[in-house]
Structures are given as C-alpha cells and as structure tokens.
Amino acid sequence: MSLSANRFFRPLLWPTLMTLAALPVLIGLGVWQLERLEWKEALLERIETRLAAAPVELPEPREWSALDVAVHEYARVTLTGRFLDREFHYFTQGAQGQAGYAVISPLEVEAGAVVLVDRGFVPAALKETDAHGGVPQGEVSFTGILRAPHARGTFDGVDDPEKNIWMVRDPAVMGAALDGMTVAPFIVEAGESAFAGEWPKAGAARVDIPNNHLDYALTWFGLAAVLVAIYFLYHRSNGRIGRETS
Numbered sequence: 001m002s003l004s005a006n007r008f009f010r011p012l013l014w015p016t017l018m019t020l021a022a023l024p025v026l027i028g029l030g031v032w033q034l035e036r037l038e039w040k041e042a043l044l045e046r047i048e049t050r051l052a053a054a055p056v057e058l059p060e061p062r063e064w065s066a067l068d069v070a071v072h073e074y075a076r077v078t079l080t081g082r083f084l085d086r087e088f089h090y091f092t093q094g095a096q097g098q099a100g101y102a103v104i105s106p107l108e109v110e111a112g113a114v115v116l117v118d119r120g121f122v123p124a125a126l127k128e129t130d131a132h133g134g135v136p137q138g139e140v141s142f143t144g145i146l147r148a149p150h151a152r153g154t155f156d157g158v159d160d161p162e163k164n165i166w167m168v169r170d171p172a173v174m175g176a177a178l179d180g181m182t183v184a185p186f187i188v189e190a191g192e193s194a195f196a197g198e199w200p201k202a203g204a205a206r207v208d209i210p211n212n213h214l215d216y217a218l219t220w221f222g223l224a225a226v227l228v229a230i231y232f233l234y235h236r237s238n239g240r241i242g243r244e245t246s
Helices: 015-051 062-066 171-175 213-237
Strands: 007-009 076-083 088-093 099-110 113-123 140-149 180-192 241-243
Touching: 015 213, 062 180, 076 113, 088 113, 099 180, 113 140, 113 171, 171 180, 213 241
Parallel strands: 113 180
Antiparallel strands: 007 241, 076 099, 076 140, 088 099, 099 113, 140 180
16 A cells, blocks of 8 residues: 555535635635736826827817716826916825925816816915915916816815815816806816926826735735645644554
8 A cells, every 4th residue: 555545634524615615715806906906007007108108289178078088197288278366275295295285276278168277286384375476377388297087085075165175186076166167077287397486386297006906916815825724734733634654
C-alpha cells in the first residue's frame, strides 16, 4: 500500500457548507474589483488624453438641452463672453487643505445664455467680492476645463443662498437664481492664466478620482486564502485530516 493511501480527510458538515458558501463570494468580489480597476484605468487615461488635447469650441447653447456632459467632461474648451455682476461661493478646500470658496461667476456667451465659470479658489477671509478684486469687466476670452455637475451626497451640507454659501457645485441649483437665463448643464473651470490678479487662484482641473481597486481586490483574494487556510487548520486541529499511523 502506498503512503498516500494512508492519508485521510473527514470534513465536518457545517464548516464545509459555510466555507463553500463564503468562498465564491470573496473570490467574486475580488474579480469584480479587478473589473472595476480596468474600467477606472481606462477612465483616467481618457481624462488625461482630454486634458492634453488642444482646446475645442464650447458647445453652443442650442445644444445644451440634449448635451451628454459625460462625453465632454475634462475637455479643454475656449469661451468668449461677458461676466454678469454676480458670484456664487462654493465651500471647498484649497490645494493646501485650507478652508475657503471657489468663486463661480455666470459668463454670458450669448444673449440670455450663461455658463457658470469656476474662476478659482479664495481663502475664507477673501470670500466677499470686493476682497478678491471683483468680477472681470468687459468681453473676455479664455480656456477652461469642462466639468460635470456635482451630485449631492448624503453628507453634503445645506446651501445657504442668503449668505451665498453653496455646498454642491451644481449649475442647475445655482442657476435657478438667474431668472430668465438659460444656464449650461456644466461648469467650466478657468485655466491657470485665464485672469489677472492673485485671487481667485485658478488652475487646471484636478483629477481627484481615487483608484484603489487593486488594493480592494487583493484584500478580497487574501480573505479567501485565509478562509481556506483556517478551514484546513480547523480540521487538522480536530483530527479530521492527517495520515493513518497503522
């Protein structure tokens, strides 16, 4: 008789059933995270390509109602128009993490049609218009990054229109205060050299999309491996796996 014939494994019912139920779930979650990783890497590559491409013309107001903003997001666009004497202050953080506001101003690109332009960040102390230099006057032309609206999340605060403090950068919400104007369904972030003056401090769009899917996948696969190891160690410690000595 060979040595392998002396080996035995007598699995316990409930540990086996629970392991067989949990193992496909853990492996499935790992595979799903790998699929998400592939999707996220393609998205980030597409964004970087758009940011590096030459500027294109801003979509015309007649196209706004049917525009798929996601198709154009992160594209560099050129704008020409006049700013209305109005600002919206979106509560956010600066590059160094300091509290402050993004100064968003409506730019009239055609009669009655405006694009909300994020002109850049100001510290909280410079929130008021006269403190950071006011709205640019006359006709202006500049390049910016087209961005989709922010969806309101569970933890977003409540807007305070009376104090001009907005917690979500959504042109539909802000634009409701511009009676009689057609508001673009997107926001344009002004480029770094779009306007003169130190404040607001404009800059190129930040790609702040997290990509932790590989870490998550390794975590799920690691848990699956640990589960298998515990399963066999448990059986071994209970004398359910080993080799016959006789």
